[in-house]
Amino acid sequence: MTRLLVVDDERDIRHLYAAELEDEGYQVDTAGSGNEAAELLERQAYDLIVLDIQMKGESGLHILQKIVKQKSDLPVILCTAFSCYKEDFSSWLADAYVVKSSDLTELKQEIKRLLEKKSKT
C-alpha cells in the first residue's frame, strides 16, 4: 500500500489531509515538526511526502534539503499558504508546489502524478 507522510505544524491541517488522503486509499502518517518527521523517516519507508514550509521550529525548506540529500528518489510536494516561496531557489528542489486550499483536488492530482512518474522509473 502506498504510504504518505504529511508534515505540518497545524493539527487540524494534519487531520484534514490524513482523512482526505486516506479516503483516496493511501496510508497516511503525520508529523507536526521536523524532528518528528526525521524520526518517522528513519523508521519507515514512504512513497511521497507532503511538506509544509512555514512551521514553528525547523522550516520546511530546511527539512526538504535534508530529505533530498538522504533520499533523493523520495518525491516531495511543498504545500504552503505562501505562494511567494515559489521564488525561493531551495523550493525548486521539491517535485511540486501546491498552494493550500480547501479544495484538495490539486494536491491529490499532484500526488497521483508524482507517484505514477515514480512507478515508471
Next chain:
Amino acid sequence: MDPSCCWNKEQIAVEECPYIQGWDQQLLLNRKRRFLLRCIECPRFLEDLRAMNGQLDGLAGLFPYAIEELLALKMELQSLRSLNETRSREIKFLHEVSLVLQTSVDMDEVIAMALTAVTAGQGFGLNRAILLLVDKERQNLKGYFAVGPRRREEAGRIWQEIAERDLTLRELARHFFEEKMAAERERFRDLLELLSVPLSDNGHLFVRTLNELTSRHITDLLREPHLTREQAEALGVRELILVPLISKNRRIGLLLADNIINGRPISGEDLQSLETFALPVSFAIERASLYERLQEELERLTDANRRLQEQQEQILRMEKMALVGKIASNIAHSIRNPLTIIGGFARSLIKTTPEDDQKRRYIESIVRETRRLEAVLQEVLSYSESLHPTLDLWDVNQLVTGVYAGMQEDFKLARVTFQLDLEPNLPLVHIDYKQMAYCLRSILNNALEAMPGGGLLEIATRRVDDQLHLTLKDSGSGMSAETLRSITAPFFSTKDQGSGLGLSLCARILEGHGAELGVESREGAGTTFTIRLKITQGGTT
C-alpha cells in the same frame, strides 16, 4: 584830434555803433560797460588809439598791450567755461549711464544703454558704435552688436526721430532696447559677422588692441596693415577708435566707434571719454554675463531638483505600494490556513452527507463561501507578487485566443458576443504570459460586469510604430470621469463583492512590463481599454 568813434561819449544813439545789436541796447547808456564789452574789441577804437599815439606821453602806446592781454584772458576764460560746461555735462551723463549700467543685469539692456550712450547727441555724440565680445567657448572675438545709421540717408531719419521724441538718455536706451534691438541686430548682421576674428589671430588689429589693453586711434583705416581689406571696406570709414573692454584683467571685448556720417574728426577728448566710459561698461557686461550664466545654472538646478523630487515621490509611492502588498500578503497568509481547514472539512462532510439531509445546505454554504474567500485571497496575493514579471517572447494573438478559450463559457452565460480582430504576423513581445493573461481576464471580467444584459466585446491587435496595441472594447454602461480616474487605484471597486484589486493589479502588471494602459469611457457608451506594449528588437514571428 576828435575821436572817430563813440567811446568818449557818455551816451550814444543806436546808429553810432554798428556793434551794438537791438538786444544789448542798454550799452548805449552805460559808457563803462560799453567800453569793456565792445570798445576794446572795436577796430575804430584801436584806430583812435593809434591816432592818439605819441600825444599822451606814450601812455596810450602801452594801452594796446593791456587790451591784447585782456582779450587773450577773455578768450581763455571763454574756452575754460565751455570746457567746464562740457565736463559737467559729461559727468551728469556718465552718472546717468552708470546708474543704468549698475542696476541692470540684462545683457542686452546693458549693451543697448552703452552703445546708445556712445552714439547719442546727449552722450559722446559719435555716429556709430560697434561692439565685439569675447566668446570664450568658440575662442572668438565676435561681432555682437552695432548702433548707428547704416547709411548716410538713414542717419537723418534716426536723428530726426530722436529729436522728435525728446527723450532722456535713459528713455532713449530703453526705447531702443525694447523696440529696436532685434531689428538693429539683424540690420548689422553681415557687418558683425565680417568683423568677427579668432582670438588666436594675434596679428589682427582687433586682437592686438585687446591683448595690449591700450586704446587706438586710427586715422587711415585703409592703410592699416593689420586689418583685412574686406573688413576695412566694410567699415566704410578712414578714421576709427578702438577701446578694449577689460574687467579685472579679463578680456571682455572691444568697442569700435567712428563718425561715418558727418565725418567729423575724432578728437583726443573723444578717445579719452570713451576710455573712461569703457570701465563701467566692461563691469556691467561682465556682471550681466555672469548673471546670465547664474540664471542658466539656477534653471538647471531647479530642473534637477524638480526631477529629484519627482523621483522621491515615485519611490515613496512604490514603497507605499510595496507596503500595501506586504500587509495584504501577510493577512492573506494568516487567513489561508484556517480557511483551508474550514473549507476542507466542509468538503469532507459533504461527501458523507446524503443529498436529502437538511444539513447539506449549510455545509454547501460553507464550501461556497470558503471558495469565495479563497478567490479574494488569491487576487490579493497575485497583487503583492506582481512586482517581478518573468518575461518571455510570446505571440499576443495566441495570448488573446488562449484567454478567450478559457472564458468562452462566461461570455455565453452573459450573452455577450465576442469579436476578434487580430492582425496577422505580429512581432513577438516580451511578456509574462500568466500575468498578462490575468490582466486580460481582469479587463474582460470588468467588461462583462459592465454589460449585465449582454452586449458586444471586441478585441483587436495592431502594430502601431514600435508598439503593439491590444484594444478591448465593450458596449457596456461606461464609467464616469471620477471612476475613470480612480480605476487603477488599489482596492477601488464599484462592485459590491470582490477585493477591487483586479484593475489596479492589471495596471501594476503592465507597469512591470513597461507597457501603458489607456482607458477611454463615456457613460452609457461603453469602455475601451488599450494596452500598449513595446516591441523589442528581435521579436518577429
